[in-house]
Amino acid sequence: MTPGPVPGRTPETAALAVPGARVLLIGTGTHDGPDLPPVPAVPRTVAALADRLRTRCGVTDDRLRVLIDPPDARTMAAAITEEARRAESALLLYYAGHGLLGPGDELYFAARGTGRLTPGLAAHQALSLTSVREALSLCRAPSIVVMLDCCYSGRAVGPLGADAPARSPLHQLPAAQGMYLLASAEQLALAPEHAEHTALTGELIRLLDEGDPRGARLLTLDGAYDYLFRSLRDRQGPLPRRQAGDGSGGLVLAANPAASPPVVAPGTEPPEAPD
Secondary structure (H helix, E strand, O other): OOOOOOOOOOOOOOHHHOOOEEEEEEEOOOOOOOOOOOOOHHHHHHHHHHHHHHHOOOOOHHHEEEEEOOOOHHHHHHHHHHHHHHOOOEEEEEEEOOEEEOHHHOEEEOOOOOOOOOOOOHHHHOEEHHHHHHHHOOOOOOEEEEEEEOOOOHHHHOOOOOOOOOOOHHHHOOOHHHEEEEEOOOOOOOOOOOOOOOHHHHHHHHHHHHOOOOOOOEEEHHHHHHHHHHHHHHOOOOOOEEEEOOOHHHOEEEEOOOOOOOOOOOOOOOOOOOO
């Protein structure tokens, strides 16, 4: 009988634990001007997520890059481009902060220097989804995970409705077959006032810490989404959205701390967990 994962121990199949995986976490919680309010929960959230990625998902410091309050869109684009080029097996790109709608209702991600978007200048004031797509097009890793914890992030997944296109903007990438998008909301996704963490990522942190009693012994992307949807629905929060390329939802993040131990036949000894 194959032993189940040990709670707190990273399973060997965890996609982000292998040497060829790269992780880039970007969080913007402070702004130079008065147009966008600060989001104090963002830096705390990014720091907590980075910690759980290390302790639960097996990400080592040399493969984890964190940007807090990047000054401008160029800094963010350069970081995404660099990590996309470095990733060999998997890439996790995460953003938390203000999501803005620019000309043509395109999604933009705020930097520290971002204020109100000006027609004709928006591409220089914030990072556009188009720029993210261009940067990720350089990635040849078979698995790309994009997590967006910001207002309007559902636009990255694509429009809702029966007549909506089946593919999102990011799924135009060559690596789209292994692409997994997780977005916090179609409209507003503000962090609760005085909250320690943003709503979506806070629940992800809770999942990595406590596990899902209804989940399998290994936490996959699809399993995480199911938990996040249930949890945020129960808390009457903004409901997350996802779009998954073929098989990408089965990518393993971590062991499930709340999973039941493997069933042992009567009269037999339970298998010992590997050291």
